[in-house]
Amino acid sequence: MAQVELKQVRKTYPNGAEAIFGVDMQIDDGELIVFVGPSGCGKSTLLRMVAGLESVTSGDILIGDRVINDVSPSERDVAMVFQNYALYPHMSVRGNMSYGLKNRKMDKAEIERRITDAAKMLKIDKFLDRQPNQLSGGQRQRVAMGRAIVRNPQVFLFDEPLSNLDAKLRVQMRIEIKKLQRRMNVTSIYVTHDQTEAMTLADRLAVINEGRVEQMGAPMELYSNPRTLFVASFIGSPAINLIPAKFDGTSLIAGDMALAGFSDLPTDKDLVLGVRPDVLTVSDEGQFSINVDLVEQHGGENLIYGSLPSMVSDAGDVQEICLKASQSLLPGLDEKMTLAFNPEDAFVFEKDTGARLK
Amino acid sequence: MKRVQFEHSAIPYMFIAPQIIIIVVFFLWPAAQAVYQSFLLEDAFGLSSQFVWFRNYSDTIFNDAWLQAAGFTIVFSTLVTALSLGLALLLAVKANEVIRGASTYKTLLMWAYAIAPPVAGLMGNLMFNPLIGDLYIFMNSIGFDFDHKLDPYDAGFVVVLISVWKQVSVNFIFFLSGLQGIPKGVQEAALMDCKSSTRRFWTITFPLLAPTTFFLMVINITYAFFETFGIIDTTTQGAPGGATTTLVYKVFQDGFRGADIGGSSAQSVVLMIMVLVLTVIQFRFIEKKVHY
Amino acid sequence: MERVPISTHIILILGALFMTLPVWVAFATSTHAPETILREGLQFWPGPHFFETYNEVLFVEGGVMKKVTATTMLKNSMILGVGFAIGKVIISMLAAYAIVYFRFRLGVPLFWVIFMTLLLPLEVRIIPSYEVVANMGLLDTKAGLIIPLIASATGTFFFRQFFKSVPDELLEAARLDGASAWGFFIDILVPLSKTMIAAILIIMFVVGWNQYLWPLIMTTKEENYTLVIGIKQIYQVLNEGGELPQFQKAFALTILATLPPVLVVLIFQRWFVKGLVESEK
Numbered sequence: 001m002a003q004v005e006l007k008q009v010r011k012t013y014p015n016g017a018e019a020i021f022g023v024d025m026q027i028d029d030g031e032l033i034v035f036v037g038p039s040g041c042g043k044s045t046l047l048r049m050v051a052g053l054e055s056v057t058s059g060d061i062l063i064g065d066r067v068i069n070d071v072s073p074s075e076r077d078v079a080m081v082f083q084n085y086a087l088y089p090h091m092s093v094r095g096n097m098s099y100g101l102k103n104r105k106m107d108k109a110e111i112e113r114r115i116t117d118a119a120k121m122l123k124i125d126k127f128l129d130r131q132p133n134q135l136s137g138g139q140r141q142r143v144a145m146g147r148a149i150v151r152n153p154q155v156f157l158f159d160e161p162l163s164n165l166d167a168k169l170r171v172q173m174r175i176e177i178k179k180l181q182r183r184m185n186v187t188s189i190y191v192t193h194d195q196t197e198a199m200t201l202a203d204r205l206a207v208i209n210e211g212r213v214e215q216m217g218a219p220m221e222l223y224s225n226p227r228t229l230f231v232a233s234f235i236g237s238p239a240i241n242l243i244p245a246k247f248d249g250t251s252l253i254a255g256d257m258a259l260a261g262f263s264d265l266p267t268d269k270d271l272v273l274g275v276r277p278d279v280l281t282v283s284d285e286g287q288f289s290i291n292v293d294l295v296e297q298h299g300g301e302n303l304i305y306g307s308l309p310s311m312v313s314d315a316g317d318v319q320e321i322c323l324k325a326s327q328s329l330l331p332g333l334d335e336k337m338t339l340a341f342n343p344e345d346a347f348v349f350e351k352d353t354g355a356r357l358k
Numbered sequence: 359m360k361r362v363q364f365e366h367s368a369i370p371y372m373f374i375a376p377q378i379i380i381i382v383v384f385f386l387w388p389a390a391q392a393v394y395q396s397f398l399l400e401d402a403f404g405l406s407s408q409f410v411w412f413r414n415y416s417d418t419i420f421n422d423a424w425l426q427a428a429g430f431t432i433v434f435s436t437l438v439t440a441l442s443l444g445l446a447l448l449l450a451v452k453a454n455e456v457i458r459g460a461s462t463y464k465t466l467l468m469w470a471y472a473i474a475p476p477v478a479g480l481m482g483n484l485m486f487n488p489l490i491g492d493l494y495i496f497m498n499s500i501g502f503d504f505d506h507k508l509d510p511y512d513a514g515f516v517v518v519l520i521s522v523w524k525q526v527s528v529n530f531i532f533f534l535s536g537l538q539g540i541p542k543g544v545q546e547a548a549l550m551d552c553k554s555s556t557r558r559f560w561t562i563t564f565p566l567l568a569p570t571t572f573f574l575m576v577i578n579i580t581y582a583f584f585e586t587f588g589i590i591d592t593t594t595q596g597a598p599g600g601a602t603t604t605l606v607y608k609v610f611q612d613g614f615r616g617a618d619i620g621g622s623s624a625q626s627v628v629l630m631i632m633v634l635v636l637t638v639i640q641f642r643f644i645e646k647k648v649h650y
Numbered sequence: 651m652e653r654v655p656i657s658t659h660i661i662l663i664l665g666a667l668f669m670t671l672p673v674w675v676a677f678a679t680s681t682h683a684p685e686t687i688l689r690e691g692l693q694f695w696p697g698p699h700f701f702e703t704y705n706e707v708l709f710v711e712g713g714v715m716k717k718v719t720a721t722t723m724l725k726n727s728m729i730l731g732v733g734f735a736i737g738k739v740i741i742s743m744l745a746a747y748a749i750v751y752f753r754f755r756l757g758v759p760l761f762w763v764i765f766m767t768l769l770l771p772l773e774v775r776i777i778p779s780y781e782v783v784a785n786m787g788l789l790d791t792k793a794g795l796i797i798p799l800i801a802s803a804t805g806t807f808f809f810r811q812f813f814k815s816v817p818d819e820l821l822e823a824a825r826l827d828g829a830s831a832w833g834f835f836i837d838i839l840v841p842l843s844k845t846m847i848a849a850i851l852i853i854m855f856v857v858g859w860n861q862y863l864w865p866l867i868m869t870t871k872e873e874n875y876t877l878v879i880g881i882k883q884i885y886q887v888l889n890e891g892g893e894l895p896q897f898q899k900a901f902a903l904t905i906l907a908t909l910p911p912v913l914v915v916l917i918f919q920r921w922f923v924k925g926l927v928e929s930e931k
Contacts, residue, residue, distance in 0.1 A: 053822050074828030086819030090841040099837070100827030147823075369831050370752035374760055377745040380801035381767055384779060389770045391778035449665040452658045459659075465919060466666035471926075472911035473673070474860030477904050480881045481676050484904075485692065490897060492675075492692045526669065528926075535927045584773050588862040592882060606773045613777045614867065626774040633769050 002064040002077075002154040002187055003029045004050065009059035011045055011211075019045045021211045022059065030185040032178075036198035037208035037234070044159055046208070047191045051157050052076050063154055074103070079148035080157040084164060085140045087132040087147075093119075094128045097147050114150040121180070122146050138169045145177070149184070156181070156188040162197065174200060195235055199223070207231045229354035232274050232347055238303055238322050241280075243273045243311070244351065252348070255310035255319070257288045261343030265358065270351035277303070277324040279345040286338035290321050292331045302327055306337060389630070396623035407620075414624035423600055424608065424625070431604045434518065435582035442522045443574060446529030447567075451559065453530075454537040464534065471527040475585055479592030482520035486593075506594065510601030513594045517602050520593065521586050528581075529574050536570035537563070576640045583632070605629060673908065680704075680901035687897045699898065707902045718872050720880070720906055727859050727876040728910070733796045734858025735851045742805030742850075743843070747835055749806075750813040751821065767802045772864055780867050790874050795865060799858070805850060808928065812846050813839065849925025852918045856911040877907035 004027040011020035019042045027033050035043035048054040050061055052073030060067050068076050079100075087096050094115060101111045119125040122142040132140055141161065148156055158177070162170045178201055181188050192198055198205050199219045206216040207230070215227045219235075226232035232240050245254040247265040252258070252273060265271065290306030302325050307318035323339060331337055348358040396414055398407040418424055453463050470478075485493045486506055497504035497512075506512040540563065548562040564571075587606050590596060596603035596611065603611070605625065613622030675692050682697035707720045748754075749761050772779065779798060788794025816839070824834045840847075865879050875883070884900050915922050 048822075051822075051826065053825070073822075073825045078826070080823070080826055082819040082823060084817060084819055086817060086823040088820065088823075088838055088842075090838075090844070099824075099829075103828035103833065147827075367754070370748040370754040370757065373744040373748035373752075376741045377801055377806065378760055378763060380741070380797060381763060384782060384798035384801060385767050385770050385775070386763070388775040388778035388782055391781070392775050395778065445665070449662065452661050452665075455658050456654050456662065458654075463662045463666060465916065466670055467662075468919075468923070469912055469915060470669050470673075472856050472860075472915040473908050474862060474878045474911075476862045476878055476881055477860075477907045480884075480900065481672055481904050484676070484679075484897065484900060485672060487897075489895065490679075490687055490691045495691065523668070523672070526665075531923055531926060535923065580771075584771050587773065588878075591862075609773065610776065610863070619777060622777060626776075629774045630769065633771065633774065637769055 003027055004155060004187060004189070005060075005062040006046075006050075007060045007062070009046070009049065009061060010057045011042075011049060011054065012057045019211055020049070020057075023213055025206065025213065025216065027187060027189065029187055032181050032188045032190060032201060032203045034198040034202035034205040035189065035191045035208055036195060036205055037193065039193055041208045042211040043191045043193075043208045047157055047159055047189055050155070050189060051078055051080050074100075076155075077153050078155040078157055079151040079153040080159065081141075081144045081148050081161040083160040085132075085144040085161075087140060087143055089132055092129050092131060093124060093135070093143050093146075096132070096143060097150050100147070100151055111150075114152070115146075118146045118149040121149070137165050138173065141165060141173055145180070149180075154187065156186050158188065158190040160192055161190075162192075163194070170197075177201065196237055199235065207234055209234075226347065227356055229272060229274070229349040229351075229356070232349070232356075236276060238277050238324065240347075241275045241277060241321050243275070243308075243319060243321075245271045245273045245348075247271060254288075255308060257308075257310065259287050259343070262348065262358065265348060266350075271357070272349045272351050274347035274349060275341050276345070277322040279341050280321075280323045280339050281341065282323075282325065282329065282337055283340035284338060286340035289336050289338045290323075292333060292335045292337060293320075294333075295330060297327065297330075300327060301325065302329055304329070304331060304337070392623045392626045392630075394623075395619055396627045397620075398623075399620050410620070414620040415628075418612070418618075418621040418624050419628060423603075424605075426600055427603045427605050427608045430514070430602060431583065434514070434521075434586075434602075434604060435579050437518050438521045438525065438582040438586070439575060439578040441518070442525040442529055442578060443571070445522065446526045447533050447571075449526070450530050450533035450537055451563070453534055467530050468527045470524065471531065473524065474588060475521075475524055476588030476592045478520055478524045479589035482516065482523070482589075483593045486516055508598055510598055513598055513602045517586070517590055517593055520589050521582065524589065525578060525581055529578070532570055532574055533567065536567050540566050573640075576636060579636060580633075583629075673905075676901045677905050680898050680905055682898055684894050684896055684898055688894065703898045703902050704906075707899050707906070718875065720877065720903060722873060723875050723877045723880045724906065724910075726874060727878065727907070729792060730795060730861060730865065730876055731855045731859035731910070733792065734799055734861070735854035737796055737800040738805045738854045738858075739847055739850055741800060743809050743840070743847075745806045746809035746813055747839065750810055751831075751834075764803045764806050768804075772799075776863065776867065779864075783868055789868050790871050794868055795874075796858075799861065799864060805854065808850055808925075809843070809846070811928070812843060816842060845921065846925070846928075848918070849921040849928070852914055852922045853925045855914055856922075859911045877903065881907055 004025075006023050006025040009020060009023045010018075012018050023046060025033075035046060037043045045054055049056055052068070052071065056069045061069055063076060063078070088099065091099065097115050097118065098111050101114065115128070116125070119128055122145060124139060124142045124146060127135060127139060127143075132143065135143065141164075144161065161177075162173050165173060174197055177190075190201060192201075202219050204216060204218055205222060207214045207222065209230050215222055215231045222231055222235050226235065229242075233242060243254050245252045245259075247253070247262065247267050248258075249267055250263075251260045252262050252265075252271070254273060259273070288308065291309055292304060292306045294305040296303040296305070304323045304325055306321050306323070308321060311319035321339070323337075346358075347356060349356050397409055397411060399410040399413065400407040449467055453460060453467065456463065485491045488494055488505075488507075494504060494506075502512075503509075504512050506516045544562070544566070548558050552558045552561065583604065584606055586604065587610065590602060590604060590607050594602040596607050600608075606629065609622050609625045609629065612618045612625065616622075675694060678696050679687055679693040680703055681700040682693050683699050686697065687693065708724075709719055709721060711717060711719060745764065749757060749764075783789060783794045783798060786794070788797075820838060820842075821834060824838055829837060859876075860878060861876070862878050862882075865876050866882065869875060869879065881903060884903055
């Protein structure tokens with residue numbers, strides 16, 4: 001049980017490439033934090049720095065009260081679940097789980113007890129004597145978790161642990177990880193590029209972009225109150241609609257639309273209007289209309305994709321708009337729909353800096 | 359290079375030391391000696407030596423015997439490489455086609471890999487023995503005035519035949535594994551695009567085998583240069599009149615039989631340079647286009 | 651699937667005959683009496699003298715050489731083949747481990763030192779190598795026979811290639827599990843390399859068994875001859891003439907020299923092919 005603290009943590013590779021630019025973070029005891037971001041953003045690097053697999057260029061990483069920058073990975077009291085599981089292929093499930101404990105010269109009976117407990121908890125007690133190649137993907141995943149659990153560490157680290165599983169299993173394992181973490185109440189850091197996984201798992205999530213933490217907070221806070229264009233576009237599925245716009249002093253101008261209800265915005269800057277698909281409604285007195293291109297029926301709801309006829313870029317790309325509607329709304333192709341939204345629910349960002357203005 | 363490595367001062371040196379020590383003592387030091395000796399001229403009794411710059415090189419290399427050996431080596435390597443590659447490719451392609459009996463064919467075609475070149479040499483030698491050799495008798499009965507002890511071309515024929523026989527199996531193994539490495543999807547696509555199997559082979563299969571072929575060419579040339587020593591030593595011993603003496607065999611003859619250390623060393627150095635060139639070519643090409 | 655044309659089978663059968671017939675004839679001829687061979691030439695079917703010939707070659711002093719029997723040579727060949735294979739696997743695994751898994755100052759230069767062995771085949775440094783071994787008093791010893799042969803780069807490159815294909819995460823997991831450098835090598839890497847080790851052992855056994863030039867120059871005493879060297883001697887005896895040429899013994903010796911490596915290759919065919927193809931990548 002411990003809290004984890006990152007103080008101005010930086011990472012520069014020997015070749016000069018900078019990966020992490022001064023990250024500050026406080027993770028509470030028992031909290032599940034998710035690092036989310038696009039591939040190459042540095043989220044895995046940051047996790048591996050906590051694990052001790054990457055060196056820290058400057059700043060401090062603390063587990064509990066102990067600065068662990070120069071402590072070897074095996075002495076940090078952390079356990080990690082790897083993306084490809086990294087099971088020792090020549091060892092049985094039992095061997096995989098006991099290897100780390102044996103290296104710590106733990107008493108045999110204690111090792112056995114821990115393995116039995118963890119195996120029961122993960123429902124892999126029937127496979128203890130099998131080799132990893134005799135297990136299914138989901139079972140391997142459980143073994144990888146078991147290997148972490150028996151260590152009884154202060155911190156769990158998960159490096160995209162579900163990305164090798166098929167969609168259905170992924171959802172199932174996601175739920176199990178969450179339950180397990182709740183039950184064991186161990187501080188955990190979980191890395192993923194999948195925003196759904198991030199939203200559903202996290203107590204708090206940290207959106208990472210180009211080696212910086214863009215925003216950190218509870219999932220719903222990030223969804224409804226993003227601080228930057230990046231966070232707004234990364235969080236939420238289907239993705240937020242982003243429409244380039246200008247402010248003329250009274251209303252937002254996008255193409256031939258003039259959208260009222262906005263104020264206190266700069267008139268000399270390129271802006272981006274962000275509207276989530278679920279705040280758009282169909283209304284005869286709507287602010288703008290789209291031509292329907294495609295309807296995706298997801299069962300419980302329909303996603304309607306359409307284009308704004310007035311906004312075609314120089315390259316000929318149309319401005320796509322997505323709308324989340326009930327299953328009963330089923331417009332035909334090329335049908336015209338008039339949409340409305342409450343300006344209260346929309347965001348406005350500055351295009352160049354990505355900063356949120358409203 | 360691994361993403362994460364151990365960082366310790368002494369441990370890696372302990373791991374790598376055995377090999378490095380053996381290399382220094384038995385590779386680098388002798389090689390340096392060879393280079394050094396190639397500049398020395400010893401007197402007839404090996405009592406004194408003097409530094410003669412490149413005289414050993416000019417003496418041994420610009421003389422008829424060496425040039426003859428160089429000429430033979432080139433012709434010999436070309437023939438051995440071309441014939442054993444061609445034969446192996448034909449057999450590999452055919453073996454890749456069959457389903458029934460495939461593994462039997464495979465085994466019968468590859469097992470000769472295990473036979474040592476000198477053993478193959480002796481076997482061939484006995485087959486061509488004038489007293490009992492059926493091949494000797496056969497060659498004469500079909501109208502050749504065959505005598506590999508006297509006729510340089512007949513002697514060349516014998517060493518080429520045995521060298522090719524010995525090398526087919528290695529080439530076969532690599533070609534077959536190369537063929538099996540061509541994705542099934544590609545072969546099926548070709549089957550739909552091109553009706554003629556010959557054309558399919560030359561336009562799809564053969565280009566995809568280019569990396570294997572190129573690699574094998576280098577291996578075969580090296581083989582013809584060096585490993586055929588055992589074959590030559592157990593068949594013609596370079597005779598008649600040096601007609602089947604390869605450059606490597608000449609180094610051995612001059613150094614051990616003729617005790618001409620300086621001259622033999624000079625030849626060794628020339629061979630080292632040839633190996634170097636071969637290796638550079640190999641790595642250049644392998645890094646370049648030939649890989650898909 | 652297309653039907654396989656009959657010509658394909660004909661070509662393959664001819665190829666198989668080409669590769670196997672000489673050895674079969676050698677075996678068949680070795681089981682005949684020397685008089686028969688001299689009178690009738692090579693034999694295509696086994697004769698009545700199998701036990702006589704092989705007994706004399708294997709067990710009777712003076713049967714093939716002046717003093718030693720083929721059994722002694724068989725033993726010497728076995729020591730060379732096995733010693734070469736094991737020695738090579740050990741030193742090349744250790745070196746490859748250092749190269750792939752450690753960051754150390756001389757790592758790159760030492761890698762190139764190992765690479766240089768590819769440029770220096772025995773044939774180009776044969777006389778100075780002989781002198782080195784002679785000066786160390788290692789002529790006619792097993793150590794002098796085996797050690798200079800095991801240091802070439804092939805094995806090291808093979809294991810280096812394999813180690814590089816081992817997922818990085820295994821090392822990371824092992825480090826989190828508290829494995830030391832030696833512990834990771836012994837507990838994880840060596841067991842993981844089992845099939846690779848088997849494959850390379852098989853190939854190297856064959857390569858070691860078939861060594862010719864080096865044993866030829868550094869063994870002077872008959873009792874240290876390997877079979878492959880013995881071949882050379884019997885060839886010279888045959889050429890010297892004298893009484894009735896003992897062709898059947900010469901053939902028997904070639905069969906004996908061929909049999910062990912061939913058996914190894916046939917029994918472990920799958921591993922052998924895998925090792926051969928992988929090692930040259």
